[in-house]
Amino acid sequence: MRLTPADVHNVAFSKPPIGKRGYNEDEVDQFLDFVEAELARLLEENTELKQRVEDLEGDLSQARSSSTPAPREEEAPAPTQAFSAAPAPAYSEPAAPAAPAAPVGEDHHVRAAKVLSLAQDTADRLTANATTESEALLSDARGRADAMIGDARSKSEAMLTDARQRSEAILADSQTRAETTTRQAQEKADALQADAERKHTEIMGTINQQRSVLEGRIEQxxxxxxxxxxxxxxxxxxxxxxxxxxxxxxxxxxxxxxxxxxxxxxxxxxxxxxxxxxxxxx
Structure with a gap:
């Protein structure tokens, strides 16, 4: 799947939940704009290079068609022999006297071939550079995106762990306070009950004592x-x-x-x- 500027432009990251941290949205948008512009430039440059290659191929074809000589039938094999011997000039001396007409067509073909080869090499090199650079940018963007996602996940997990620990601490403190309050209330209730029983015992003892005294008086x-x-x-x-x-x-x-x-x-x-x-x- 090829990455296009439209893909970079239309990409959308989900926002973090409320209360969780994330990266600066403006910085992420700025970086995506930079990636989009650079990718568009590389694609445009690649298109221009392809167009130049096509133009050079057209010029080469036109040059080949316009530079084809019309000699007699018996002189037709001479250009082929001269073209095939062009890389080694030492062996061109025994050629026939009609050879002076051949170097013109040969030189044209050689120059066209060199231009085509140079253009093709340049296009391939630029295409490779553009591809490498775009892949590097894409890899860097993916790396940064993965780093942002990993950092956001780590921060969210840390915040979740901290919130869980705080809630457990609050719950434990609430339970401790509730147990303390219950124990104090029970102690107060036991103390009140013991005091009431003590007073009841004292009062009943006093009443029994007075009753005994009165009974003794009555007997007297x-x-x-x-x-x-x-x-x-x-x-x-x-x-x-x-x-x-x-x-x-x-x-x-x-x-x-x-x-x-x-x-x-x-x-x-x-x-x-x-x-x-x-x-x-x-």
Whole structure:
């Protein structure tokens, strides 16, 4: 496949994705314009050389056709013999006397052949040079394009690797922070629960202690009530028996004596301590 200026002009490189680096688009376009102009110049020069070769071939053909002599039939072999002997002039001396007419046609043919050969050599050399130069330019352009693509690929891979490493680092940091926050919250919850259980235990202990104290106080009051009732009953029975023994001889004295022994005492449940019992202390 031949490379033409149109191919160079119409070539289009894909732009790198957003966020990735690439070569300067203006520099790439400038280099492609240079390659296009140089390739067009070489092709134009090659075309001109081909045209010159065609013109020289036409001139040679015209010279050959115009320089063909019209001798007699017996003199026709002389030019061929003279042309074949032209490279070695030493052997042309024994030629026939009619030979002086032959060098004119021979020299013309030789010069035309030399011109054609020189033109052909020049055209071949220029064509080869143009081909070599165009191939060198094309190879250089391909090399630069491959280098640009390789560099862009390397940079994109490096950026992708860096982005992946950063995302992994951010994810790891987020996980670490989440675990730390969860652990701290769990520790606070455990501390609050332990404190609540401790306070509950303390409160329940205080309540149980107070209940025990109150139960003990209640038992004391119950005991006092039983003892008080018993002593009061005993006292009343003894007083009644004493009254019965005294009889009705001295009702006034008995009433007075009974009133003194069983007098009212607001601080001792309404009775005196003459009976031998008292309230328990608080």
């Amino acid at each position: 009051l119950k005991t006092f009530e039983r003892e008080y009732r018993t002593r009061l009953k005993t006292y009343l029975e003894s007083q009644l028996e004493e009254l019965q023994q005294r009889g009705s001889a001295a009702p006034v004295d008995n009433a007075r004596s009974g009133g003194d022994a069983f007098s009212s005492d607001p601080g001792n449940g309404g009775f005196t301590n003459s009976g031998g019992f008292s309230k328990p202390s608080n």
